[in-house]
Amino acid sequence: MAITLTCVSLILFLCIIADKFSGKFGMPTLILFMGIGMIFGSDGIFKIAFSNYEFAEKICMLALCFIMFYGGFNTKWATAKTVALKAILLSTIGVIITATITGLFCYIILKFSFVESFLIGSVLSSTDAASVFSILRKKKLNLKNGTASLLEIESGSNDPVSYMLTIIGISLFNSKSLSTIPLMIFSQIFFGLLIGVSFAFIGLFIIKKTTIISNGLDTIFMIALILASFGISLYINGNALLSVYLLGIILGNTKIKNKDILIPFFDGITGLAQILIFFLLGLLAFPHKFPDIAMPSLCIVAILTLIARPIAVFALLIPFKCSIKQCLLTSWSGLRGAASIVFSIMVVAGNPDISLDIFHIVFMVALFSVSIQGTLIPKIANKLKMIDNNEDVRKTFNDYKEDSSITLMRMYIPKGHNWENKLISDVSMPTNSLALMIKRNGTTIIPKGDTMILAKDTLILSVPSYEPSGQENLKEIKIQSTDKWCNKTIQELNLPENVLIALIKRGEDNLIPDGNTLIKENDFVVLYK
The missing domain is CATH 3.30.70.1450 (Regulator of K+ conductance, C-terminal domain)
Known part of the structure; x- marks a missing residue:
């Protein structure tokens, strides 16, 4: 017991050091966590023999549950809603297009079986929220045209579709029957939505209308809510990842007390979950197997990065008149990571006799994707002139101050x-x-x-900056040139009696407005209801 606890503390210390110095190594931190796992694994220095896919699946899915929740909880909907439709299309239809093209390539060119091709396309079809969030924040990538919010919403919400496709693929592998697929899809979507929304409103009712939660127990209540939503959704064959993501989006964008405590708490929990997932993935890997699957993995990386992802992005974003540069950057930013490898663990855990080494193929694809694509995202954003020095990517998250x-x-x-x-x-x-x-x-x-x-x-x-307590109904709106309020005075707006424009932020100035104050483009208008 003592040795185990000492090893765990050593691993956590190494991961903290890796996070601190990741910028100097020139690669995303999560890759370093994976590398630490391989150092401790069977082919590494410490020779820890670990190949229990069933146990790893349970741990990783639980960790992914908290990552998904926090991805929704920390997404600022007021900023993201302008790109929400595009992001949702990418996270649903885009995932299906990516899975289809990747699966066809594996079936036609690499000569994998149909079900194996379907499974590889499915588990690799979603982008990795942990990697995308980490790169955007650590590299402070302030992107034009709402691209940061687009990537955040897409990567945070596309795992449920990839998860559903993976479940379908596992079902096909086990039963070889298509008759149960329609019911499975309906169950995943309907119960996933129902549980997520229901538990969000139950949580809001308890938080706002009752005194059940004593001071200091907000975090424990939220954990219980997340686990209940995830567990019940799994039990009734709903999409559990969709449930916790919706739970996070609704709770994170509603005025609730002690949110300033909840956000840093779940930020820490999510950081620990990411360390746990990537360390376990490294621990499960056997690097001596990499040469055998290196070529097919590289081919899949090339197809994903240069063909499947760009086709999905351009097909869905061009109708919205998005620029070629934005489409190119969005295409390149489709990183594969933790979720894809966790789904591959699900495949192996549920089908131990599968002939294809799906785990190591997906592991290597994710390794290439995060290390090469992730490292080059800042340079490509600069090359495409997609950096916006007037914006702050932190404003797209709820923890921004x-x-x-x-x-x-x-x-x-x-x-x-x-x-x-x-x-x-x-x-x-x-x-x-x-x-x-x-x-x-x-x-x-x-x-x-x-x-x-x-x-x-x-x-x-x-004057001291305003720190909301969570009870005030305040809303900040950035005025665009196309907004109906732009270039109008406040008295021309005919606001409802219960709505008041309390403040206008214009550049470095904070203006206390009156009826004759003209609202201009790029103003930040603070509304009180």
Whole structure:
């Protein structure tokens, strides 16, 4: 027991060090986690013999459950909804197109059996959310035209379709019958949606309308909700990954208390889950088998990267008038990773007598994909001029907070204002705020306590940034040139009585608006309902 715990702690320390120095190694961190697993595996230094696919399947599926939930929970829907339709098409029809082309290649060119070809196409059809999120955030890839949100939504939501295809392939391998497939597809989709949405609203009701959850138990309640959603969906043959993803999307984009605690908690849980999955995948691998499957794996990588993925992306995005550059970058960013290898473990665990070494083929495909494609994504984004220096990719996640703990506010003093002709020291300013300067008749004055405030002065105040408690119904909207509010004054908008524009962020300025304030392109409008 003591030796086991010591080994586990050593592995976790090595993974933390790998994460710290991944930038210097020039490859995604998750590949390094996989490498640590191979070092400890049968062909590695520590010679740990591990080939229990059934146990690995259970552990990896549980870890994938939390990764899927957090992928939805940390996705900011307000930012992502403009690309949601495109992303959903990629994560459904795009997955099916990718699986079909890859499967046909394996069947016609590589001469695999039909079912084996179907299985390989299925398990490799989804893109890896963990890898995509990691690269976008660590490399701070601020992409144009909402491409970051597109990739996040797609990679976070396409595993359920790949999972469903894999289940169908396993069923075909076992029964060789097509008669049960329609019912299986219906069950996966219907119960996956039903359980995910139902548990989300049950959770919201308990959180908002009851006092069942004591202070400090929010994280435990959320874990229970995730496990219940996942387990019940599995039990009734629903798509469990779809259930927990929907659960995450709904809860993560609803005002709930203690979200500022839940997000970092599940960020840590997800990080541990990623370490666990990639380490186990490395531990299961036998590198001495790689030479035998290297050529077919490389061929599959080439087909996936250069043919199947681009066909799916261009076919689905060009009708939306997406640029060629955006399509090319989206095509290249379709990384294969943890989910694909976990699904291959499912195949082997459920069919131990399968002749084709699907696990090691998929493992090598994912290894090539994440290490080569993932490493080159920043360079290709730069080459295609898809980097947007005016955006921040962190804003596409729910855990984004402004870097500064203060913000600046401009305050105009009209004639008759109750601050007129008063000293700075005599006025009641907001708590922890400070008058930084006064603009008066074209000149700038650095105020002191005895500085007089005059009519038509403009005060620049430093005030604490707003930190929502989760109970306020505030919403921030970025104004685009096509928005109906663009270039209109607030009084022209005919807002409902219960809606108030509380603040307008324009560049570095925060404006307190009135009816005559003109809303401009690129303004951030803060609404209170």
